[in-house]
Amino acid sequence: MSKLLEMRGITKRFPGTVALDDVSISLDGGEILALMGENGAGKSTLMKVLSGIHQMDEGEIVIEGEQMHFSGPLDARAKGIAIVHQELSIFPHMTVAENVMANRQPSSGGFVKNAALNEEATKYLLELGVNINPRTRAGSLNTSHQQLIEIARAISMNPKILIMDEPTSSLSDKEIDKLFEILLDLKKKGLGIIYISHKMKEILTLADRITVLRDGKYSGDLARAEATEAEIIRLMVGRDSHFVFPPKSDAGPTKPLLSVRHLSCGDKVKDVSFEVEEGKILGLFGLMGAGRTESARTIYGLEGKYGGEIEMDGKVVAIRTPGDAIKEGLAYLPEDRKQDGLFLGMPVKDNIVANILKKVSPNGIVNEKIINDDATQMVAKFQIKVPTVATKVSSLSGGNQQKVLLAKYYKAEPRVLFIDEPTRGIDVGAKSEIHRQLRELANSGKAVVVISSELIEVMGLSDKIVVMCEGRVTGAVTGDQMNESNIMTLATKFLDSTAQEA
């Protein structure tokens, strides 16, 4: 029997880059193949070739022994290939149902059958454990629901080959568990699944086999039995390396830069108090919906009116808008990068200096040399994989776009940097580089507040962790109290026992 899928000798060039160079992969029915590699290694590009979005320059795609020629996404879909893209591709103005069944609405005689449309969409959403009205506008939903809509869209196509490009980047643990259940179920039904993620834990639980790419080339294959984190990383970066968190601050208590007292806002933030000390990294941990992001947004002036007080250097400040917050030396790097942070159509360098235009334009005249120098320095510091600093951000790989955003906020030299999910979508190597940069920022007399749902990351990075649950602060841990069971107890304090199990 021939393989479900074989991609042989795939080469794909973009102006200035060879994104894929003679890459071959294969996939069986009933198999979950993990595709790994550093940011910019070519994973998404390979999947875009397979799903008909990019046309390869060389190579062949063979499905069940039959040679394929895809000239567009519809061709690939017709052959049973469905993909969940790394970038969200939601239609914000349209209903949830219209999003799930995008351009495939049940219809008769050209007329959309609305009842059937909603029913169909609901069916797939419920399978994923999502209970939302199919008539809701997709744009009004949070990112995790939007991501689930896309997953439902792909599954609803009843594909033979299901491609998932970092599908869990904004899902909660519970949602991820549900998704994995479904993937394992689909696998049992004989589907071939290609799964891309930078989260080791996911890969090691889910994958039957791992194919690693490096710099656009095939780097190696690992069967589940022989796969270890170290081995995967060796194939990814081409040498042995192990990543450790940077050493924590050894200073004792320092003076608080930012103090938040009895902050409340809406029903998501209730009487939140904490202090951010100079030279320290503070972790803000909680489960999905604990109010971490909302607290940060409130402090940054994004939620408007709030109760309680915000103090900088011991003085009460009024923050009504992000402008006020920036003046006080705050910066907030949002969860939703694409929407809130990048100028996709502009060059990398202009993105990096976007927040410091004054500094790069002495006497009001933009100085290209300063911009180039600054940008080049940041590209090196954050290991951004990009041909030149003049390259448009839109042509970067997903992870590298995130690094550009990090560089931009880093460059703005805030006194207190709030950073929401700092390493989402970033490969393991770059992750530890970013951790080092954050520590360096703190060591230089600034302060960093890290919001992350990855407990290991928060624990490894923070000098102190403030834990939230249901909009309230339930405690803070430091030093040797900083362990998983302590933190999880605090994070689930107000949740009933059933929710704790889930």
Add this chain to the structure above:
Amino acid sequence: METKTLEATNKTTFGEKLKKLFAVRELFMIILIVLALVVLTILSPNFLKRANLVSVMISLVPNAIIAIGMVMCLLEGTFDLSVGGVMAFTGTLVGVLMLKGFPIWAAIAITLLVGVVIGLINGFFIAKIHVHPLIVTYGMQRITRSAATILTGGYSIYGFDSKFGVMGSKYIWVLPLMVWFMFLLVVVFDILFRKTKYFRQAYYLGSNPNAALLSGIKVDSYKIQTFTLAAVCATIAGIVLASRIMAGTPTAGDGIEMQVLAAGVIGGCSMSGGEGTVIGCFLGVVFLALISNALTIMSVSQYWQGVVTGVILIAAVSIDMILKQRRSTLK
């Protein structure tokens, strides 16, 4: 059991259908229009007279027909500035053809075909060569208006077969045929845009062009079809107008593109795409027509009409934006 559940689902869908049909914006438009009607009736005793109302209806026919094509453009986050020129050109072309001895049906058919070609040209340059719609359609506006002038030597042309005038001369009940024809088009296209897979693509395209491409919508050819519909609507408007006034005038439809765009935005279309309905835009056209009628019958000086229209335009959209923000912060 069976019937009960059926009833229940029917009920909700009916309620929802109503809600959808009068999605907040349309309701806002209707309130605006009723408000305008009340104010106008109080201000001018002549307003409610049948003759006046009928003349308002007649005057808005070209705008309403053009609005249909414009809605499709707006849904995709684009616009067509050539519609006024196309309307003038095709309105004179159909006349010239008839004067040349073509039978009425042939003149109309040829003119429609020319409309299609104009739309294809617009669409080709926009979708395939990637010239900005502003340039292409503005250029086409200049070309077509010029062509209309060349075609007629700069004068209006008369003397068509009286059968051609049926759109304005034949009345059903109290309204001329052209008004019924407009209603028919508006209702049909409103339904098509709400219900058909083909026209729903415009919403997908406007809401997220990139995602639309990924979900297999043939973006380029759809864009071309969009500009073709816009040009065909303008052509129909041109022919209908020529039929009503029994003349072809090269200056017809001057500035109509901006009026229709404004009507679209008042009626709930977003300039960035993804939002809007044909009914909404039609109500916008009605509202603007009422305003201009009011200014005329209250004999507001020609000099001041622009000021009043401009102020009302900005005020109407502002109120809606404020209400919208209220609603979203309440949520």
